[in-house]
Amino acid sequence: MEVVKFNKKIYSLEAVKKAIEEFKNLAEFKIKDSGAYLEVGIDKIDHDYHGVLKDEFSNYVLGVMS
């Protein structure tokens, strides 16, 4: 399972949730609150996107924030 940690002072929970909604068909996502960070666990990633999904997901969250 891959994990992305989003700083809560920079990334909002709404943006992360919106990104998960968009990416839900490509993997399984779990959000966990770990103090200053929102930890997003990414599992069962679609084979076609295995190498890039985590980074593309992070980019999408940042895009929503902007």
Added chain:
Amino acid sequence: MLDNKDNNFKSKIKAEDKIIEFKINTKIYPLTAIYQAAYLFLDKVYVFLDGDPEKEIAVIFKGKDASFAKATEAEDLEKIAGEFHNELLNQLLREKIGDTNAKIREYIVSAALYNAVPNEVDKLLQEVEEEDWQEDPLGIAKTWSSAAPSGAMGDKENKEK
């Protein structure tokens, strides 16, 4: 990891992972400007932000495979980081101009909206314009003779005779 201290901005490059990391002072560049600048680079690199928005933001760029030839990865990353700093300045200037012109912008928009809403005088004028003045439902414009029944004039004339 390579510490690049020759540049005006300090950056760390991990060439093997195609990653460059540098820090932005948020007292100079606000977080909003960093968001906007980062947004413009999402198609070129993977962008990740971390740190404390009240002090310093760490910007991490990771090269996308298609956009980086192996031999020039480090140079490309540095070039993109430099472009990012330029874009930060651009966004900062946009924000400053936006703040400076905020009042006049609000005035122009409110004036435009006010003129777009028809007021009472405009409504009355429009009603008058729409009225057909040639219609005469009460027969006011007709002369007495043309308004009278056809026999009435004849009777009067006969009586006078």
